[in-house]
Amino acid sequence: MRSTSALDTGAPSVGARRRLRILHVSQPTDGGCAIAVRFLAEAGTRAGHTVTVACPRQSDLPGWITDVGAHWHPLPMVRWPAPGDISTALRMRRLFERADVVHLHSSKAGALGRLALRSLGKRAPASCFTPHGWSWLVGGPMAPAYRTYERVAAAWTDVIVAVSEEEAAAGRGVLRPGFARMTVIPNGVDTERFCVEGPRASRSAQPLIVCAGRLTVQKGQDLGIRALAHLQTAGARLRLVGEGPDTAKLRELAAALGVADRVEFTGHCDPRPHLRAADVVLLPSRWEGLSFVLLEAMACGKAIVATAVAGSGVVGDAGVVVPPAAGPEGLAAALDELLADEPTRRRHGERARIRVCEHFAAERMLTAHLALWEALAEAASGAGGARARTTRGTASRSR
Numbered sequence: 001m002r003s004t005s006a007l008d009t010g011a012p013s014v015g016a017r018r019r020l021r022i023l024h025v026s027q028p029t030d031g032g033c034a035i036a037v038r039f040l041a042e043a044g045t046r047a048g049h050t051v052t053v054a055c056p057r058q059s060d061l062p063g064w065i066t067d068v069g070a071h072w073h074p075l076p077m078v079r080w081p082a083p084g085d086i087s088t089a090l091r092m093r094r095l096f097e098r099a100d101v102v103h104l105h106s107s108k109a110g111a112l113g114r115l116a117l118r119s120l121g122k123r124a125p126a127s128c129f130t131p132h133g134w135s136w137l138v139g140g141p142m143a144p145a146y147r148t149y150e151r152v153a154a155a156w157t158d159v160i161v162a163v164s165e166e167e168a169a170a171g172r173g174v175l176r177p178g179f180a181r182m183t184v185i186p187n188g189v190d191t192e193r194f195c196v197e198g199p200r201a202s203r204s205a206q207p208l209i210v211c212a213g214r215l216t217v218q219k220g221q222d223l224g225i226r227a228l229a230h231l232q233t234a235g236a237r238l239r240l241v242g243e244g245p246d247t248a249k250l251r252e253l254a255a256a257l258g259v260a261d262r263v264e265f266t267g268h269c270d271p272r273p274h275l276r277a278a279d280v281v282l283l284p285s286r287w288e289g290l291s292f293v294l295l296e297a298m299a300c301g302k303a304i305v306a307t308a309v310a311g312s313g314v315v316g317d318a319g320v321v322v323p324p325a326a327g328p329e330g331l332a333a334a335l336d337e338l339l340a341d342e343p344t345r346r347r348h349g350e351r352a353r354i355r356v357c358e359h360f361a362a363e364r365m366l367t368a369h370l371a372l373w374e375a376l377a378e379a380a381s382g383a384g385g386a387r388a389r390t391t392r393g394t395a396s397r398s399r
Contacts, residue, residue: 020100038061053070128160163185284306286309299356
């Protein structure tokens, strides 16, 4: 795909409240982070701003961006530390010099982007960073280094945007007090596209559990398969909607546990018909910021079983949240209980739809971001003290 970056033209900005040059930078090009970037790029474009998204060529995001009328700039980047990271940071630096507001998405874009912002000193544009799940939650030997870097880099952007209260609390527990200006703007879902009415995917008469999302360690589909093996509900099936790097491992696990004939793999597809067809939607994630699939399933009026990770608090009385320590057995017990109780599933689904429509509609998310970008740009055009005061004020108003 050909780059369509408007930042290369050097066109002047018309003003923070009239037309801004907004640059989004993202390492992920699919999944929830990419969905958020697409929403925000479209909202900025519709508001009259010049919007560019810099990201790798792979997967869905570049095409999405041009489809919504924004500009795309190719930016090679991989999730893990790599030899090309310094070159990527230098490329970011050049892009930043021609933007009014920079919005960094994901831990990797946040790490390299904040380094580039720091190197620009007083010439750095207004900026914000959304982790979409903190870097250290991945675990492993690099987790202490990620925590240390986040503590240092927290002050290199004007504000950090958490997508849930739980994500903000986790950040405040690690970052240095007084160095990180943070706001909460929850993810939002299009409640007209994700709704109770609409096509339903085909299914058997057996109870159906649907788990949607990229097939990765983070999303925990392996826990879902293990829960299926512990399930007491006769004939229950698990449908995995999506694709990802763990597909082969998940097939092998299902075969090893003797449930391969009850695990369905749909591949990449529109999740809505499958969510509507479900008796229960399962979200066994190991970590999140605030899952888009969770909001989408709730918008479709479905009862939820989810692990207790950041963002799962939105479930409330619309399902069951299972502590991670309960493991697959705990997920199985929650699923068995709901699958045996259709009236409770129906009540949960009704409450889920109401909660999402009232508190997590996409328009709320987009309006809050537009206000944040404009406030950041306005503050950056004034004195440094005014910039700090304005970003803090915007953060407190967005919570």
